[in-house]
Amino acid sequence: MRQARDVIREESEVLHLTDKQIKEIMSRLHNDLVKGLGKDTHANSIVKCWITYIQDLPNGKERGKFLALDLGGTNFRVLIINLGANHFDMQSKIYAIPNHIMTGSGVALFDHIAECLANFMKEHDVYAERLALGFTFSFPLQQLGLTKGILQRWTKGFSCSGVVGEDVVQGLKDAIARRGDVQIDICAIQNDTTGTLMSCAWKNHNCKIGLIVGTGSNACYVEKTENCELFDGEPGKPDLLINTEWGAFGDDGALDFVRTEFDREVDNNSINKGKQIQEKMISGMYMGELVRLALVKLTKMGLLFGGRGSDLLFQRGSFYTKYVSEIESDKPGDFTSCMEVLEELGLSHASEADMAAVRHVCECVSRRAAHLVSAGIACLLNKMNEPRVTVGIDGSVYRFHPHFHTLMCEKIAQLVRPGIQFDPMLSEDGSGRGAALVAAVACRQSSTVA
Template identity: 50%
Template structure:
């Protein structure tokens, strides 16, 4: 597999839809050029990790943006058409074969090597899950009459948008939501995913400063600035095994703070608690899904997982495994890390779709 990552600048995230998709087309063109494939039309599996109303394998309308995206003129539109139009404008020879959510891609990439994979999970900037379901239980199924199972994309980040999580949401959760681009939406995601954990931790620290329990009651302009405490800091702090909290000190120094040993211990405790809660909340959802897919003829359930939060934060894997044993006793559950699951899975789905199309043509 040849791969390359392209960063998406903030201006494309909140600009126009044409600007965003033109940039994606430019990236595809550059990659094709590097691989000496400019003159060859390629089938594409398009991973689009946002809520869509999908009518077919190669068509889906964006329901709502999440994870800080707000590009105009995209919501309610078919994103495959938008990408195809951008590729035409830019002269990129691409044929979008399949539109795939990143959770679906993750499930597929893991199922390729472990056939007990029935659940896919993303724990990164955002969070989402999908699972295998019998088509006769899917009321909206209008696909192949011969299919027995299909993958259901849960869009579980929106769990709680109707208020059912309000009893366990803290004042920090409410504050994070109030200052977000999509207020009142993706409330479960805002308690779990990497986009928000740093800000939750910062708000807890600010409250402790105001109570004169941290930094002698003296904050800094940087600490008081929203989103100044990045989620990657939680990972760095959790990995800091020095006695004097050297990494914690370096991070806080960047925020113009000079912590004491007590401050360091308290900041560590805050970051640990926020991450631990996130891991446990994620498992609460996973346990419910696992109970749904587990059957007598499925003694094992493998959950394919992708996302930087799960990959890089040292607490998540251990905490999730321990909690799963408590919430789903007697079921053998395996967590399988997927390397670029969303990309590889989309490629697999596109390959299968190409094969089926070619077989029908012959």
């Protein structure tokens, strides 16, 4: 049995990133960030570094009642948030988007959202009030201002006509105007990464990086305005929030030197082949499938399960990422969760040695994901070169994987320049509370200006 275990470890070695490889990844990402920020290089840049037009972070003095709208999938949320001195009161409701609206016209989509907004305001007795709204829109967006965002392309099953290439804020404003019964001022549009940073910054003013490691992966950070050559907003403020859209890193082949046959197969079978290459090595949408493909190979080599797989093991998408977290939650020498997962997959004939091997493959895939994220965060920290930065983090992989946090902390500490300290902070509802805070900061600024 020792021999099979050794071969399994050799085969899994392709999922290990050496320190030399990680440093090369950081160097390539840094070059891509600079390209994304540059006027002459942005158009051809893979990592887009979109300008968010957010130049002020929460200072804890934001007060008042705000609406938030969180649209990022088949459901959306409407929230009402009351901000007081270091406390907030939040109520929300989830609304479904029927399939015919997801694939219908943009007008119908925004009319549906506006109707739900009006109903929500009635339910919470603010129908007659004029409220500011922060809009979280988790689709690829080019921002041209704090309240102007052009949809680049639909994802997540949406295909509403007449929206791509248009300003989604205007689409929502028009729908509200068509109703004529509620008064809502859309103060800001943002994505969920930005919201994560804003939500954490309200409590911790050192928070200058926002990170999502969930179904997808993305990061935003505070950059010096002078480095943002495309910025055409209010001059004189030193900082600007940048949405990197780093999931696309590697779309030009920059990560090919560390990609495996499993990564290529995941990409070939995806709906966006050749796109979001880094995300496909990191995020919850793909981690389970990477494990499954490795297990299939080892089974076909006769190294696992006595060479006998199961229909489910050979079925694409059957090994969920939550299984990775469950299997790695077992204590050393205990395979309770692993046994349950394998039984669900029709592999009840697995031996203890098989279970140890399955856990090893899970660990290799999740460690690589954590190290890739760490390389990205360390790259941002080194670029910012500030003595202490809090990193606001959200997403199901970071929240639920038992070792992701520890793996990241250890690796980032190795990769940052001497003298740079970082503090990870779990975000609380970035896409909801964060949206309201973006609106609150925008209102704070306009009242200061006024």
